Amino acid sequence: MPELKRLDADHAPAVLAFELANRTYFALSISDRGDDFFDQFTYRYNASLAEQEAGICAFYVLVAEDGSVLGRFNLYDLEDGIARLGYRVAQQVAGRGMATTTVQELCRLAAARHGLRTLRAATSHDNVASQKVLTKAGFVPVGPATPADLGGKQGTWYQRDLQP
Numbered sequence: 001m002p003e004l005k006r007l008d009a010d011h012a013p014a015v016l017a018f019e020l021a022n023r024t025y026f027a028l029s030i031s032d033r034g035d036d037f038f039d040q041f042t043y044r045y046n047a048s049l050a051e052q053e054a055g056i057c058a059f060y061v062l063v064a065e066d067g068s069v070l071g072r073f074n075l076y077d078l079e080d081g082i083a084r085l086g087y088r089v090a091q092q093v094a095g096r097g098m099a100t101t102t103v104q105e106l107c108r109l110a111a112a113r114h115g116l117r118t119l120r121a122a123t124s125h126d127n128v129a130s131q132k133v134l135t136k137a138g139f140v141p142v143g144p145a146t147p148a149d150l151g152g153k154q155g156t157w158y159q160r161d162l163q164p
Helices: 009-027 035-039 041-053 098-112 128-136
Strands: 003-006 058-063 069-079 082-089 118-124 140-145 155-161
Touching: 003 098, 009 035, 009 041, 009 058, 009 069, 035 041, 041 058, 058 098, 069 098, 082 098, 098 128, 118 128, 118 140, 128 155
Parallel strands: 082 118
Antiparallel strands: 003 058, 058 069, 069 082, 118 155, 140 155
């Protein structure tokens, strides 16, 4: 059974393998990270760990029994009880409810571990799968998301108020 774990330095090789293996798949529905992301992976990864340590963000990975990463689930800009949610799951597990189940689990952790009251997430109009995940996980549409919010695409912001 996959387990949601807080990102740490030991996850770096599996995260890089996950990103590389799913790059083409991710680019079908969200903006590609670009070659620079992969060229600077170690630097960026360490910067993310520093942001997490500082309490600015909280990063999680969904880890399979074999240690491979099946998904990334991130809380960005933790401030005043609010954070932005971002996530991506491997093509091999897409469409199986894993993203929805893990987003629901992260909502519980966001309240219990991080003291958050509200999560917001943006998804593009053409990313129907993500819209379904957010809706099934209790998020509701709250307004338009601009291309600046979504890497050049139009979309919608969703929000979920969390239970303490």
